[in-house]
Amino acid sequence: MVVDIEALKARHPILEVARDLGLEVNHNRFRCPRNERHSHGDRTPSVSLWPDKGAFKCWVCPDVKGDVIDLVRIVRNTDFTGAIAFLEKHSGYSPHPGPVKHHLPHTNSQSQVELFQASPSSVRTDGRPPQPTTTTAPPDRRLELIAAFLELCHPVRGSGKAVTWLKGRRIFKKTWDGQKLRVVENYGRISDELAAGFSSSDLRDSGLFNAEGHLRFYRHPLVLPYFDREGRAVYLQARALETDVKPKELSLAGAIPCPYNARILDGEPGLLYLCEGVVDCLTLIEAGFPSVGIPGAANLKPGWIPLFRNKSVYVVFDADAAGEAGTDRALALFADQDIEAHRIQLPAGKDIN
Ligand SMILES: [Zn+2]
Missing domain, CATH: 3.40.1360.10 (Dna Topoisomerase Vi A Subunit; Chain: A, domain 2)
Structure with a gap:
């Protein structure tokens, strides 16, 4: 059987499919289907949806992203073929959403319920109590924003200014890779992606964007992330590479949550x-x-x-x-x-x- 994937996707706008899958979509955001990986079960939705592009992306989980087929695949815990079969069983959607309500087949409703009631990450399933922690976890939203920003940056590589600057301080590849240093290589793309995925107030409050709505790290392209003891990026500084730039470094807004390289504590x-x-x-x-x-x-x-x-x-x-x-x-x-x-x-x- 030959399936015309593009035609199938055209008949199934991602927003309608998301709602049919039981996802609660508000302002083009919804809770991650893998919410057990998030703190508080992803209470503040981490997944962005772009109805026009037919795409979605979780800002925390690198593997939760894609098109309408990926969405079905992930939410229903099935493979590509299973997702195609699911979409084909649906007759397709009217281009102008009408009053017709589509329902999930009842045979799979149980797994659906289980998926959405997955326990939040703070509940351990191995019976041991949660580990006490002395650090104060920053709010979810901020962690997502930091993770998204770092993912959009590039590793230190090639022979650019960052490499020259680091080598001049006797810091070499083993360390810049080990400490996951990053570089703002494509300022425009990073700005656009963040603006598409996060509210302007979140971006401004974090200190990533300035009051005018621009990413602040234009002349500070070397990014130094802070990881906590659990290995999560909780803070970052951005460093200028040219001597005439003042100040030499910029930081996120708010208090520094832990020392640098707290992973070894x-x-x-x-x-x-x-x-x-x-x-x-x-x-x-x-x-x-x-x-x-x-x-x-x-x-x-x-x-x-x-x-x-x-x-x-x-x-x-x-x-x-x-x-x-x-x-x-x-x-x-x-x-x-x-x-x-x-x-x-x-x-x-x-x-x-
Ligand atoms: Zn996620």
Whole structure:
């Protein structure tokens, strides 16, 4: 049997099919069919729908995207052939949606119900209680936005300015890949995709877009993501690569949720270096020293101290007055929570770079 895929798709506008599949579509957004992967069961819908393009995309799940056939395939847990069969069983839709209501075949309604009642990710199915966490999770929406932005950026590659800049600081491929550094290569496309997928207030509130509705990282193309202990990107900074650009770096709006490279704060015994700034941290990581960065010597938050449990911390702040004072304060904060910490003295006036 030969199926004319394009004709089949033309007879089945994606918005109508989505509604028939039981998806609640509002303002061209709906909850992810794989909502068990999302926090709070994707209470705030993560999937964008483009009725004109006949396409959809979840901003969190890389495999939840495509056309109307993919939508049926994913929602009904079937394969390509199964999705085609499902659409063919439907007689097709009137180009002008009328009062006719299409119904799902009853034989599969049970799996449909189960799919949409999938437990949220906070409920563990292995019987163990959820792991306590000291970090405060940013709201879902912000995480989705960060994930979407990073996905639209490119890895560091080739011989561009980012590579030259990083190599000039003795940071090489192993580290820029390991830390998932990204580059804003196609400013226009990234701006358009984000504007299509997110509300202007979400984009502005996050600090990705400015008040005029433009992506802020035009002259700051090197993107340095912060990952929390669960490996989620929770924050990012963008760095200028030309010396005449001020400020040198831009950040998202709001408080920094965790130190840079918090992934290594795993509660297992071990030593690590605590330094100022992401770039110093990258330099240390490249040199083989497990390191965590904070935004400045004075900016170690007391709430972060429990994250360093079981670690021997070597504080290696800049050798200036601010670095000295910051080190004194850090050592006191660690001592207060019985975490072993030491001072490392850099030559006067030097930093790690
Ligand atoms: Zn998803």
